[in-house]
Amino acid sequence: SDNYSLITDIGSGWQNLGTHSSSTQSYSPTAVITKRFYLSTFGSYIAGFSASSIYTPSPVTDELRIKGSVYKVQASANSTIIGDMVVTNVSNNSILDVKASSDFHTESDIINESGSTIKLNGRINIEGDIINNALINSSGEIIFIGNSDQTIGGSNVTSFSDFTVNKPSGNVILDINTIVSETLKLNSGIIITGSDTLKCTSPLSSKITGYSGNSFVFGFLKKSIGVNTSTYPLPVGNGNGNTFYHLAEFINNNVVGISAITASVASITESGNNVDVNLDPLKAIQDGTELVNVLEDAEWRIDPAGNITAGNFGVNLYVDNISNLSSADDFEFCVLKRNSSSTDYADWDAFSSTTTISNTDQGGRTYITYDGGGIPIGSGFAQRTGYTSFSKFAIAKSGDVPLPVELISFTGELVNGKVYLNWTTLTEVNNEYFSIEKAKWDETNSFPDWEFVLSVRGAGNSSTKIDYFEIDKNPYQGISYYRLKQNDFDGNYFYSNIVQIDNTQILNNTGYVLEFITYPNPSFNEKIFVISTKAYKPENDLYFEITDMLGRKIMSKRIVTDQTGSFNFYINEGIDLNSGLYNARITDFSINKKTISTYSNKLVIK
Structure with a gap:
């Protein structure tokens, strides 16, 4: 070890300064310890070999000050x-x-x-x-x-x-x-x-x-955070060990006014008002299904720096280390939220009217997350989006009752005297079949007599979008209403929105019928004619319009029947219709601006 020495550069080159101490130095294959006393000038220091060669790397003393x-x-x-x-x-x-x-x-x-x-x-x-x-x-x-x-x-x-x-x-x-x-x-x-x-x-x-x-x-x-649509990981836990890990994610939807968020997670000790029996069935409810069990292993708290002035956000709450939850609970759990200071389960709220839960098994509804081909790719999570305020979040489940079918739409339309019914689902859980019911309008606007029309087999369990289509060939005359009933294998069911159909085709029992065709149909955007197929009231004002499938009006015009009650005109003079499906409708408002008769046809532009 005496071959090594601490040498110094104070600006004029490497040199021996101070007093070398060979007795207190040591050398091993992994470390060289060099010591020198009575240094009076600060500079740069390295360990040198025979006071000339630089030793690299250079461990410097047992303590460096x-x-x-x-x-x-x-x-x-x-x-x-x-x-x-x-x-x-x-x-x-x-x-x-x-x-x-x-x-x-x-x-x-x-x-x-x-x-x-x-x-x-x-x-x-x-x-x-x-x-x-x-x-x-x-x-x-x-x-x-x-x-x-x-x-x-x-x-x-x-x-x-x-x-x-x-x-x-x-x-x-x-x-x-x-x-x-x-x-x-x-x-x-x-x-x-x-x-x-x-x-x-x-x-x-x-x-x-x-x-x-x-x-x-x-x-x-x-x-x-920034103003963006990024998803921010929040890897937090409520203890020292991997069983305390509870990952959350912040789903940013262009939130403005918030510069940062602070996340933490804690378990809930269920006592007093902080118990499941206190859950409010009017708030802890998703699509008609009551949530009855808050999973107390993790209650995430997210606090903002600032206030939201625009945009909204969502959360993903991961199921890792959540007890009393498994793949058997798929589609039975979702996110609840309550005030940051709350210690009462009555405050838990799904906010289902202003927020959205996930629609597929590719994230947000299942214990395991799958890719589009059904291959597991990671832990599952509960997802909810559309929030505009911060607080505490938790996962809750509905017991053994699956959250119901995710219905995108249910619509009906009168076409050529028949009612065309369409509905679309994004997910189906435990779904045995759908049934269509209808009821007549009465003076009190009540529906005492819903009548079965038809039924359609459901998909059971599905995580893909499914479109359904059926026809009621014998609709009621006048105004009537339709609803969709979804029936589970276990006897549970729920109803859709109600659709109104106006089938007032006969005018005051006089025999006048409003009916027409569009020709050619399909059309390649050449001249399209609207031609009456039955005689209507002679010299009568009618209102014609074309709408897209979202109900947006493309064009409209006033027409008048001739002396025989017929009409014949073309509709695309001066307008260009893009490829797609349209609805052509003629309505008679001739008596006190009330709908006396209406008739619709589908129009296809290629």
């Missing part, structure tokens, strides 16, 4: 400290300067004392604590690699650019608020914040990576 000078780790260089690293201010600022692309490794603590500076542009791998009482300027990366708990403390808030947790064992414990301005990399090890907060200030959703049950934030995680 920087007093009023600069310790610089040059670009692409490596430096290892096997003891504490102390940056001390004496009469001048002391600086630890870790250059870009360099690696500084300390097996113990870094203590940045008041008035000193750490410049981190490369990488610091640390096995001990960071005590920061001064300034850390960082555009580099701090990597926590110790085998035991490591603490970030001191009197000054510490800010890092990239913050990586890659620990074989133990946790990272915050004793002070800590800032990550770029990427938080959660590879292995849990960050415990206590009452402090880990603040990730990049507004990009991609700046939290690697999270899992082995690495998450136990405590408070604050994430800056």
